[in-house]
Amino acid sequence: MSTCFCCACVSNDELAAVESCGQFAGIKEGGCHVLGCAYLGCGYSMKKISTRIQENEVRCETKTSDDVFVTIKVSVQQEVIKENAYDAIYKLTNPHKQIESYVANVVRGEVPKMKLDDVFTQKEELAKACRLDVEAKMKEFGFFIHNVLVTDIEPAAIVKNAMNEKDANRRLREAAVDKGEAEKTLREKKAEADANAVVKAAQADAEAKYLAGQGIARQRSAIIDGLKASLGAAESEISAERVTELLLITQYFDTLEKMSNGKATTVFLPHAPGGLSDLAEQMRNGMMQGAAGAAPMSAAMTR
Structure with missing residues (x-):
């Protein structure tokens, strides 16, 4: 032997x-x-x-509370407990299949209580429920569960397409609202810019007229001073009516000069050298009447 x-x-x-x-x-x-x-x-x-950490991929199909069929993919990471190696070797024929059964049982018990949208938002709670159940049961067989992850939630194809279309329509509505707000803002800004342009133009026009009035006043003052100097008289010796008459006659001749330089080839005017005094008298009377009419109105507004 x-x-x-x-x-x-x-x-x-x-x-x-x-x-x-x-x-x-x-x-x-x-x-x-x-x-x-x-x-x-x-x-x-x-x-x-x-003794390595191993991962199980579990796919389970179930139905939500709003009657939508979904496929849940769960990853389970497990490791043999060295102190319980005897249980891990002798108590289970196929540990991977056993873990798959436990996970599927939890998923089919929890998902039917949720709506489809809740399944997506509460996947962490679903993974936690799977881990608590599987960890407690697999410990009896010498396995430690490191982690349980819900890695994928896949509804039926027709439901997925409907969800994508719903989201696309929502985004289109938001884009249309944003576009309308942008166009409204542009219109408001354009109207504000146009209003500012009108105000600036009016201010510029008023300033131009103000400066033109100052120029005319200085011109008339210079004309009056020149007329006084040409007459060789002191300022006190010339009456205001005489100065006004001379000024009006001067402007009358200036007007005739400008008309002669215009585009018109022929202009007919009733004119006679002896009628200048009548013209001055008429203009003087018109200004006096205008001043007389403005006085009562000013007094009434003051009262």
Whole structure:
């Protein structure tokens, strides 16, 4: 009869359950291990399990409270608890399938209580509910749940298209409102600019007329001074009526000169040298009548 020592190598990312003649003998971690003596090297066997964090992708189809079918995609990250390696190896045939069943059970229990919009806004609460349920149950089988994430929510294609169309219409309405507000603002700004332009033009016109009036007043003053000097009389010796008459006659001749320089080739005017005094008298009477009519009106406004 021949006997020999049995050795086994376990990877650093694995745990191994050693069996001797079918009976559990212990858990071995990474490294090379001497299992013992066996007849012809027989009698020892190992069952290995990875200690790495693994991820399960669970897809579950269910219905919301507003009768919309959705497919929920959940990612579960789990790891073997070294102290409970025996449970992880011997209690479950397929841990991944078991986790998938637990997650699907929670999803089908929670999503039908929500509307479609709430499923999107409350996915963190859904992931938390899945983790609390799966973590408590899988701990009995030697697995620790690191995290549970709801990674995708996919409604039926026709519902997704309707939601996209609804959002597109909402954005079009907002764009139309923004465009209307922009056009309204532009019109208001344009009207304000036009009003400012009119005000500026009126101010410029008033200033021009004011300056023109000052120029005319200075011109007339210079004319009066020239007339006095040409007459060779003192200021006190010339009456105001005489000065006004001379000024009106001068302006009359200036008007005739401007008319002669105009585009018209022929202008007929009733004119006689002896009628200048009559013309001056008529103009003087007109100004006096205008001043007499303005006096009562000013007195009435003062009262």
